[in-house]
Amino acid sequence: MHDNFCQDLIKVLKSNNMSSYTKTSIKKSDKVAHFQQDVWSIFTPLAAQLNAVNLGQGFMNFPPNDFIKEAARNAILIDECNQYSHPKGRLHTRQALAKSYGPLFNRTLDPETEVITTAGANEGLFSIFAGFLNEGDEVILFEPFFDQYISNITMNGGVPVYVPLKPHGDTSKIMSSRDWKLDMNELRSKVTPKTKLIVFNTPHNPVGKVFSKDEMEEIAQVAREFNLLVVSDEVYDRLFYKPDVHERIANLPGMWERTITVGSGGKTYGATGWRVGWLIGHKELIATALSAHTRVVFCVNSPLQEALAVAIEYAETNDYYERNVAAYEARREKLCKALSDAGLPYTIPQGSYFILANTAKIQVPEDYEFPEIIMKRPRDFKVCYWMAKEIGVVTIPPSEFYCEENRYLAKDYVRFAFCKTDETLDAAAKALLKLRKYIKQ
Numbered sequence: 001m002h003d004n005f006c007q008d009l010i011k012v013l014k015s016n017n018m019s020s021y022t023k024t025s026i027k028k029s030d031k032v033a034h035f036q037q038d039v040w041s042i043f044t045p046l047a048a049q050l051n052a053v054n055l056g057q058g059f060m061n062f063p064p065n066d067f068i069k070e071a072a073r074n075a076i077l078i079d080e081c082n083q084y085s086h087p088k089g090r091l092h093t094r095q096a097l098a099k100s101y102g103p104l105f106n107r108t109l110d111p112e113t114e115v116i117t118t119a120g121a122n123e124g125l126f127s128i129f130a131g132f133l134n135e136g137d138e139v140i141l142f143e144p145f146f147d148q149y150i151s152n153i154t155m156n157g158g159v160p161v162y163v164p165l166k167p168h169g170d171t172s173k174i175m176s177s178r179d180w181k182l183d184m185n186e187l188r189s190k191v192t193p194k195t196k197l198i199v200f201n202t203p204h205n206p207v208g209k210v211f212s213k214d215e216m217e218e219i220a221q222v223a224r225e226f227n228l229l230v231v232s233d234e235v236y237d238r239l240f241y242k243p244d245v246h247e248r249i250a251n252l253p254g255m256w257e258r259t260i261t262v263g264s265g266g267k268t269y270g271a272t273g274w275r276v277g278w279l280i281g282h283k284e285l286i287a288t289a290l291s292a293h294t295r296v297v298f299c300v301n302s303p304l305q306e307a308l309a310v311a312i313e314y315a316e317t318n319d320y321y322e323r324n325v326a327a328y329e330a331r332r333e334k335l336c337k338a339l340s341d342a343g344l345p346y347t348i349p350q351g352s353y354f355i356l357a358n359t360a361k362i363q364v365p366e367d368y369e370f371p372e373i374i375m376k377r378p379r380d381f382k383v384c385y386w387m388a389k390e391i392g393v394v395t396i397p398p399s400e401f402y403c404e405e406n407r408y409l410a411k412d413y414v415r416f417a418f419c420k421t422d423e424t425l426d427a428a429a430k431a432l433l434k435l436r437k438y439i440k441q
């Protein structure tokens with residue numbers, strides 16, 4: 001069964017890994033030498049190779065709204081937008097963010113000191129870690145985590161420490177992301193004198209959990225008691241489904257002084273390639289992140305910051321957020337129905353655009369042959385590869401979002417992204433029906 005396709009795939013995967021092509025005696029730094037091939041560069045080319053329906057990586061395959069594209073088109077015509085911005089970000093963008101987010105943080109935000117723009121949420125996170133971590137400082141993360149955190153932390157000398165979210169209830173049935181919970185005693189047990197910060201994400205990728213105020217208060221208690229910084233990754237803050245409400249940990253008592261909130265224009269405005277994000281928080285915390293940010297990128301690309309400012313201002317007046325949530329809610333329904341029809345249990349997300357499906361019931365043929373790159377990874381990689389090839393739908397194996405010792409927790413799950421057109425979701429629904437004959441009841 002090791003057919004031409006497998007050979008082609010191996011070539012594609014190898015060509016993504018430059019080290020296998022380039023002969024050089026120049027050694028990598030220890031910071032990057034241990035990085036494994038990332039999951040995106042395995043499964044995104046696989047989707048293209050197989051012409052499979054791609055519900056893997058979380059990018060939209062539909063365009064941003066016209067008002068957003070128009071804002072970008074117009075921005076390049078403003079001459080000053082073609083030059084460097086202030087490292088804090090364009091004043092117009094900081095003002096738009098401060099105006100839009102002030103009421104959400106129950107305060108008047110100062111665009112000069114409490115808001116900066118970053119090159120996507122990613123660079124904002126990197127700059128926070130660069131600004132606050134010393135060699136050996138420990139960072140508590142909740143699993144499953146957004147995979148970039150780890151490299152951003154370790155490249156800055158930090159040591160990740162893990163606390164898994166665990167599903168409570170019958171995982172062979174449809175669940176809610178509300179059922180995935182943290183063990184707060186376990187969280188407390190992981191705090192040491194070296195702990196410097198907690199990374200927290202709500203709405204959550206990939207579980208879709210929207211943490212309740214009570215859950216946040218428990219995390220906040222730990223942060224206050226042990227004097228920890230909280231990095232609150234809220235890139236999906238405008239994407240939560242009724243009756244759930246997105247709460248902000250920075251708004252809890254005593255938390256403004258110890259929380260930096262991270263945002264992303266890419267997620268909210270359907271333009272992940274723009275790479276414009278932001279940080280909001282207490283002025284001293286923002287000043288520290290800014291000092292690193294200035295030395296990492298100096299400033300963010302100016303035209304798309306300007307476009308973001310215009311998009312934010314316009315979004316406030318045209319029900320954009322409500323329409324966006326309604327559109328995502330319809331996509332969520334479509335994918336949930338497709339999974340139900342295929343016979344797969346799953347976790348209904350309260351927010352974000354991901355669904356974790358439980359694949360324990362899928363019987364992948366025992367003699368199925370996998371390329372080496374998949375063979376040495378956990379079961380979820382094998383299920384994802386097999387599903388891509390035999391069912392025609394690409395998903396992401398979530399064990400990638402766990403530390404080595406906790407990967408087993410994800411072996412029975414795959415992650416679907418539903419930030420996709422109706423046409424794509426319908427094609428996925430049709431293909432997923434092929435799963436039925438492989439599911440044991």
Ligand SMILES: Cc1ncc(COP(=O)(O)O)c(C=O)c1O
Pocket residue numbers: 058119120121122123146201204205233235263264265266267272275276277
């Ligand atoms: C939880 C989470 N944080 C941060 C990011 C990065 O956002 P950006 O594309 O703005 O860098 C992502 C993107 O997938 C994400 O899912």
